[in-house]
Amino acid sequence: MKVAGVILAGGQARRMGGGDKGLLDLGGVSLLARVTRRFAPQVEAMCLNANGDAARFDAFGLDVVADPVEGFAGPLAGVLAGMRWAEAQGADHVVSVAADTPFFPSDLVERLQTGAAGTSPVLAAVREAGRVRRQPTFGLWPVALADDLEAALGDGVRKVVQWTERHDGREVVFGSSDAFFNVNTPEDLARAELML
Incomplete structure (x- = not known):
């Protein structure tokens, strides 16, 4: 793979x-x-999905790929952008992570691969209060599903789980929800400073 x-x-x-x-x-x-x-140590190459002027990310030395659909269609649009870019790199899968989640597991890709089967997407998940909670921005996505995802986005699908369930979506459960802590608010940024 x-x-x-x-x-x-x-x-x-x-x-x-x-x-x-x-x-x-x-x-x-x-x-x-x-x-x-x-x-970087987990993947063979990586790009950044961002909209607007790509030059603001020049210092990172990454290819910047914009959403292929208009109107901020959510993470699935970014996944599709990543799939198309990965396909051009000769990759058969792309793993997505969120730019505001600095503590995700250092074995994320390896663990997601353990859940791979055929052309099923695999999402990271955590167990909290006795239930499994999927992390929709952290997944392993077969590039072979890019056309299907593009069609689904064209039909108005925006929820990650809605689309993954159409394709026998799977999960790999990770131990701690803190690993997927993301910074959404100034209070979250302060908490992340403490987590460092």
Whole structure:
């Protein structure tokens, strides 16, 4: 399995007051720099899914791919952008991570691969209060499903789980929900500083 990576940073960061959450400082290092350092050893190549002027990310040395559908269609649009980019790199799968989640597991890709079967997408999940909670921005996506995902987005599908369940979506359960803690608000950023 040849796996490429896509860092999802295409949202509008409304709860943070707008802008690019990935460029926020966490302990003297941007969130995006922390994510790329953690992700790079796990994948063969990686790109950044972001909308708008790509030049603002020049310092990271990543290919920047915009959502292929208009109107901020959510993480599935970023996954599709990553799939198309990965396909051009000769990869058969792409793993997505969120740009505002600096503590995700250092064995994320390896563990997601253990859940792979055929052309089923695999989502990371955590067990909380006796139930499994999927992490929809963290997944292993077969590039072979790109056309299907593009059609689903064209039909208005926006919820990750709605689309993955159509394709026998699977989950790999990770131990701690803190690993997938994401920075959505100024209070979250303060909590992340403590978590460092």
